[in-house]
Amino acid sequence: MKVVKFGGSSVADVKQFRKVKAIIQADNRRQVVVVSAIGKSLQQPIKMTDMLIELERARDLGEDINEIFESISERFLKIRDDLKIGLVLEKDLLEIKDNLFTCSHDYLISRGEYLTAKLMAKYLGYKFVDASLVMIFKENGFDYGASKRALLKIRSKYQNIVVPGFYGVQIDKSIQLMARGGSDISGAILANLLDAKLYENWTDVSGILMADPRIVDHSQKIDILSYEELQELSYMGIGVFQEEAILPVRKKQIPTKILNTNDPKASGTLVVGSIDRQIEKRIITGIAGKKNYTVITIKKYQLNRHIEILQQVLSILQKHHIVASYVPSGNDGFSFLCQQDSSNPNLESAISNLRNSCNLDKIIINKNIALVAAVSWQLSQRPSLAGKILDFLDNSRINVKLVIQEGSNMKVIFGVNDADYERTIVKIYQEAEFYKLSKPA
Numbered sequence: 001m002k003v004v005k006f007g008g009s010s011v012a013d014v015k016q017f018r019k020v021k022a023i024i025q026a027d028n029r030r031q032v033v034v035v036s037a038i039g040k041s042l043q044q045p046i047k048m049t050d051m052l053i054e055l056e057r058a059r060d061l062g063e064d065i066n067e068i069f070e071s072i073s074e075r076f077l078k079i080r081d082d083l084k085i086g087l088v089l090e091k092d093l094l095e096i097k098d099n100l101f102t103c104s105h106d107y108l109i110s111r112g113e114y115l116t117a118k119l120m121a122k123y124l125g126y127k128f129v130d131a132s133l134v135m136i137f138k139e140n141g142f143d144y145g146a147s148k149r150a151l152l153k154i155r156s157k158y159q160n161i162v163v164p165g166f167y168g169v170q171i172d173k174s175i176q177l178m179a180r181g182g183s184d185i186s187g188a189i190l191a192n193l194l195d196a197k198l199y200e201n202w203t204d205v206s207g208i209l210m211a212d213p214r215i216v217d218h219s220q221k222i223d224i225l226s227y228e229e230l231q232e233l234s235y236m237g238i239g240v241f242q243e244e245a246i247l248p249v250r251k252k253q254i255p256t257k258i259l260n261t262n263d264p265k266a267s268g269t270l271v272v273g274s275i276d277r278q279i280e281k282r283i284i285t286g287i288a289g290k291k292n293y294t295v296i297t298i299k300k301y302q303l304n305r306h307i308e309i310l311q312q313v314l315s316i317l318q319k320h321h322i323v324a325s326y327v328p329s330g331n332d333g334f335s336f337l338c339q340q341d342s343s344n345p346n347l348e349s350a351i352s353n354l355r356n357s358c359n360l361d362k363i364i365i366n367k368n369i370a371l372v373a374a375v376s377w378q379l380s381q382r383p384s385l386a387g388k389i390l391d392f393l394d395n396s397r398i399n400v401k402l403v404i405q406e407g408s409n410m411k412v413i414f415g416v417n418d419a420d421y422e423r424t425i426v427k428i429y430q431e432a433e434f435y436k437l438s439k440p441a
């Protein structure tokens with residue numbers, strides 16, 4: 001049995017729905033289907049999830065919600081009408097509108113997946129199973145036991161089901177949303193619960209590419225990679241597979257394939273536990289990164305004799321809910337990195353709190369830093385790799401502000417100015433290509 005997840009781009013319009021049906025019909029082991037909310041298409045530049053976020057914003061600001069609600073409804077009703085499936089969606093849409101001023105954020109934003117799954121289930125002739133019945137959370141995480149019991153009970157009656165991704169239910173029956181891109185997580189959890197033979201993750205690219213195709217033209221595909229390597233790449237920002245989706249499949253060693261709905265015959269990328277490295281020629285597995293970091297450097301003379309400073313700094317960060325990666329430095333200071341985005345809304349107040357509360361010599365703030373990581377399982381055997389890349393970036397006049405090689409020994413990270421982000425990825429990609437060609441047989 002296979003669990004198959006279709007991302008927003010795979011269900012963006014009626015053409016995409018037809019492709020999904022052809023894929024499902026081509027293999028009767030594709031019994032458990034997870035869908036995201038309808039995503040972007042050529043005609044529709046906005047994901048349904050973002051339209052719902054916009055609806056919520058309009059509601060909260062007291063603006064007119066009717067226009068945006070109408071365009072949301074129209075997208076669903078158009079797919080239904082074009083597919084000619086006799087599904088009564090109007091009742092669901094009315095219920096959402098009725099609930100709009102009293103419902104929670106998680107309920108509202110999850111309705112994109114809910115309605116898309118209803119459409120898909122009807123179109124495929126599969127049973128619609130609301131995620132609130134089978135994706136059960138408890139206070140401190142996901143409840144695998146309760147979810148499995150509920151799921152097996154339903155599957156004893158219905159083999160072929162469609163489950164909306166991206167959300168589940170809390171003990172108090174309220175809807176709980178997952179992180180953005182969370183349908184990947186739903187699919188991975190369902191594959192875990194059902195001990196699936198394979199988890200197929202269908203998207204709009206033919207697998208995981210060595211670098212973001214929006215930055216590197218004709219980037220090579222990664223044919224096979226380990227859960228560990230994918231974890232590093234996802235953590236560093238490749239959007240194609242949600243980082244939190246790796247653990248559920250990794251735990252049960254369920255092979256996972258990233259496949260292209262628009263080119264279903266393409267082989268895609270296979271993710272597994274271990275790889276025969278004899279046949280793996282690549283030295284750098286992949287390159288990924290993110291922009292918009294702030295580097296905060298704390299200076300304190302003989303910091304190693306004032307260990308309490310570290311404790312104070314960390315507790316201030318915690319108080320402001322700052323998500324930070326810590327980069328130890330020398331005797332007289334250390335740095336940490338924070339993303340300047342919605343994950344750290346209190347960054348500025350945390351910095352001013354640090355300035356006022358800790359007895360520091362100096363705080364240096366460096367904004368608009370991009371991190372670019374080269375992931376390679378061979379890093380521990382090739383310590384010179386980081387140096388070679390640095391040399392290459394230096395020759396290209398890219399100013400590298402920091403280098404981090406982590407304990408995992410799977411990736412080396414280069415901090416550059418945001419403005420140099422794309423160029424850095426292109427240069428490391430070129431270096432990776434050169435390396436592959438120049439590697440001794």
Ligand SMILES: Nc1ncnc2c1ncn2[C@@H]1O[C@H](COP(=O)(O)OP(=O)(O)O)[C@@H](O)[C@H]1O
Pocket residue numbers: 006007008009010036039181202203204205207208209210211212213214238239240241
């Ligand atoms: N290294 C990479 N390999 C493949 N795709 C990547 C990579 N980095 C970024 N992407 C982007 O991820 C997109 C797919 O992810 P996403 O938009 O979440 O798809 P879906 O709608 O199927 O969930 C691709 O269209 C591509 O632009």
Ligand SMILES: N[C@@H](CC(=O)OP(=O)(O)O)C(=O)O
Pocket residue numbers: 006007008009036037039047049050112165166179180181182183184
């Ligand atoms: N619709 C949600 C969840 C998701 O997984 O979407 P997608 O498969 O389109 O990345 C989001 O936009 O975050």
